[in-house]
Amino acid sequence: MAEATQPRSVIARIEKAHEESIWSIAWTRETNTVITGSLDETAKCWAVSDTGLTSKNVFDRHDLGVISVSAENSGNFFATSALDCTIRIFDLVKGAPVRAIDAGPVEAWTVSFSPDGNHVASGSQAGHVNVWDAHSGEKVQTFEPRGTNKFTTSVAYNNGSGDQIACGAMDGAVSVFDVATSKLLHKLEGHGMPVRALCFLPENRMLLTASDDMRINLWDVTQGQLVGTMTGHTSWVLALSASPEGRYFASGASDRRVKIWDLGSRQCVQTFDGHTDQVWGVAYSPDGGRLVSCGEDGCIQMYKV
Secondary structure (H helix, E strand, O other), X not given: OOOOEOHHHEXXXXXXXXXXXXXXXXXXXXXXEEEEXXXXXXXXXXXXXXXXXEEEEEEOOOOOOEEEEXXXXXXXXXXXXXXXXXXXXXXXXXXXXXXXXXXXXXXXXXXXXXXOOOEEEEEOOOOOEEEEEOOOOOEEEEEOOOOOOOOXXXXXXXXXXXXXXXXXXXXXXXXXXXXXXXXXXXXXXXXOOOEEEEXXXXXXXXXXXXXXXXXXXXXXXXXXXXXXXXXXXXXXXXXXXXXOOOOEEEEEEOOOOEEEEXXXXXXXXXXXXXXXXXXXXXXXXXXXXXXXXXXXXXXEXXXXX
């Protein structure tokens, strides 16, 4: 299928979904809810319908802007990190805060909930990854990439067993760790600029990484090898999300565009316009039929894919 720009595939657009920029978005698996985090210091959850999104709850416990949101697989709980150096966990079903973790100065950036809901991982500006017990709030593990103390800009658990963590750094390096042993499995060096987004594909053997160098790399994390590079964005690539079946993935970038990519051909097959500023987040629906994006313009868009 040739690449096409298809504005008619935009199902809904919510202007001023937050009062300021929206830096992160997630779509829960089981509860089918969209969660957003904004520099207006709030996280919101959105009820999903066939025609769009409706604001359901506002969570406003942070003192500074929310950088990242992540939901565990059941969709009952989600975590946020913010510029106030705290990680917060919320009960999505009850619409209530559960726990606050004081991570300490520059110790919490992007967050990733473990698939089983027991742990939350967060990147550090000192260059490592901290893991927190989601029930007690205690720090239980630290992963330290070798040869770098560069700001960790992205973190992700693999989606199935949660037995690996990957992180991207400001210097372009990507590290993959074994969770059980804390061992560094691979140092992946294929980007020359900050890696602001990464995600495992559903089968877990493959990892996507996106960088300010405008490239998206595909890695075999079993062998630690680069198996493909995709280009098409004209500015920093800031967001990634893999479709549930692993055939496609979406990207968002500073060029204000959202793109859909076919992993088999490694080609862009669809491009969406509409955002008026950089796109910070993208997330697939649990059935893979829809996609949401958020951006610096404070807008959320939903697409039929």
